[in-house]
Amino acid sequence: MRTPFSLVHIAECASTNISVLEYPTQTVLWADCQTHGKGRRGHSWESPKGSGLYFSLYLNQKANTTLPLSSALAVWNALTKLGAGNLFLKWPNDIFFKNQKIGGILAEQYQENCVVGIGLNLKTPNIVGAPYPLSDLTQAFLPQTLPNHQQMVESIVQECALQFQQTFCAQKWQSHALWLNQIVQLRTENGNFEGTFLGINDDGALLLSGFSEVFYSGSLRCPSCV
Ligand code: BTN
DSSP, rough: OOOSSEEEEEEEEEEEHHGGGGGTEEEEEEEESSOOOOOOOOOOOOOTTTTTTEEEEEEEEEEOEEEEEEHHHHHHHHHHHTTOOEEEEEETTTTEEEEEEEEEEEEETTEEEEEEEEEEEOOOOOOTTOOOOOOOOHHHTTTTTTHHHHHHHHHHHHHHHHTTTOOHHHHHHHTTTTTTTTEEEEETEEEEEEEEEEEEEEOOOOOEEEEESOOOSSSEEEEOOO
């Protein structure tokens, strides 16, 4: 499939999630470094040159609840096809190597359009007080098999294009889910919940044993897993 995206590679910007808005939709903006990289929940995303891949896809569609999950699935598919092993998806939009975070996704709505920002560690960040251990892409590949940066970005963009034209498949996402069937804690704005992580529904919402409601946002932990 020919990718519907145009890739623009720049040296630096504040945040690719913001700067990509200066381009037409269907642009992917990839920066070597970001001076004000953004993470989820108002956190910053440290983005020095050489320490990570930082890029954003500008989509001519509205964001929906499954967009971050299908983007994470695209990252999983692309990196696995390139030879990575032991990658997992942590609900809702993190990419883990074993029990360690190696990347994350920030999806943002801008009127009728949206931006999917993807950050992947090339070096393990030194973040004091991170909620879980951190790692980087070099761990997921055998020595000497780490693809070059352009290959990784292009493959992920290609997989995103594939995922975005399909209906989200909860089962596919779930087959790579971290902590499935484990007892997890979910922190939400409405309180904390504990139960067995049963999976997700077709909207990407989290299903927890003992709760009839489903959860669309929150921060997931597995105290006995890390
Ligand atoms: C998270 O908190 O896990 C999401 C991190 C998303 C970081 C990426 S890096 C490229 C894009 N630009 C940003 O400012 N943030 C996203």
